[in-house]
Amino acid sequence: MELTRRETWAVIHGLVLGTLYLLAFGGALAGLWSLRPGLITTKGIKERMTRLYVGFGAMAVAAWLTCITGTWIVYPWYRAKLAGAEFEKCAGLELPSAVCSPRDFLLSNVSGETSEWHHWGMEWKEHVAWAAPMLATSAFLLVLYYGPRLISRRWLRTAVIVMLVGSFLAAVVAGALGAFINKVAPIS
C-alpha cells in the first residue's frame, strides 16, 4: 500500500480537507438552525456559541485550504501540457501518464468522449470553488460578530444560513466534479 506524492496531495485536497469542510458544515448548519428563542438556557447559550464559533471557523479555514491546495498544488499537475499539440503522446493510453497529463488525456478523447469533462466539468469546478471560502468566511464573521443575538433575530439567522448553504453548494459542485474527473483521469 502506497501513495505517490501527487496522490497524497490529491487526497489531502479532496478527501481530508474536503471532508473536514463537510463535517464542519453539518455541525454549523445544525447549530445555527436550532439557535432559536426558548430552546436553550442562558448557560447553554455560552456552551453552544463556543461550539458554533469553532465550527464556523473550522469550516472557513478548511474551505480556504481546500481551494489553495487544489489550485496551487494539484491543479498544475492536472493542466500540464505534455502530450503535444494533437495529444499524440496520449495515443493508446487508458489512463494519464508521465507524458499525458489528466487534462491532455481528457481532451484527447482516447478513452471515449471525455473532453467535456475538461471543457465543462473542470472549467466550472476550478472557478466556482472559490465562492465557498468567501461565503464561509463572511458567515463565520457574522456569527462571531452577532453571537447570541442571532437567537432573537430570525431574519439575520436565515441570511447566515443562506450564505452557509451557498458556500456548501459551491463546494458540492467543485467536490463532486473533482471526484468524477479524478475517476476518469486520476492524478498519479
Added chain:
Amino acid sequence: MNAEETSIITTGHHDADVAPELAGLDLPDKPDGPGAAMMISAGIGIFMLGFFTVLAEASTGAKEWLQKWEWGVGVGPLAGKTTVASLIYFLSLAVLWLLWRHKNVNLKTAFYVGLGLGILGALGTYPTIFQGFAP
C-alpha cells in the same frame, strides 16, 4: 461617549424582549454596519471571480495579466482570477467594515445587494456563459 455617538451606534434592537434567555448575558447593542460589510463583501468577491473569469476569456491581454500571478507555478490565469478576487474580497470587507463600524446600515438591503452580486458572479463562472465571451 457623547450623545451624538450614542445615537449613531444604538440600533434599537430589543433582543432580550424576543429571547428572554439573553437578558442574563447582558449583551450590549451593536451597529449593523459591520454585518452589512460582511454580506456585501462576499457578493463583491464572488462577482469579481465571475468578472475575471469572463474577462480572461474575452481579452488576451487580461488573460496574460492574470497569468502573471502564477509566479511560475503553472496555475495559468486561474491564479490571477482567484488571487485578485480574494484580495478584493478581503479589501472590500476591511474598507466597508471601517467605514460602517459605528453606523447602522440596512441589513436586508446589504444582504440582497450581496446576493445579487453573488448570483451574477456565480453565473460568470459557468462555462457555457464565460466561454460565450471568447472572440
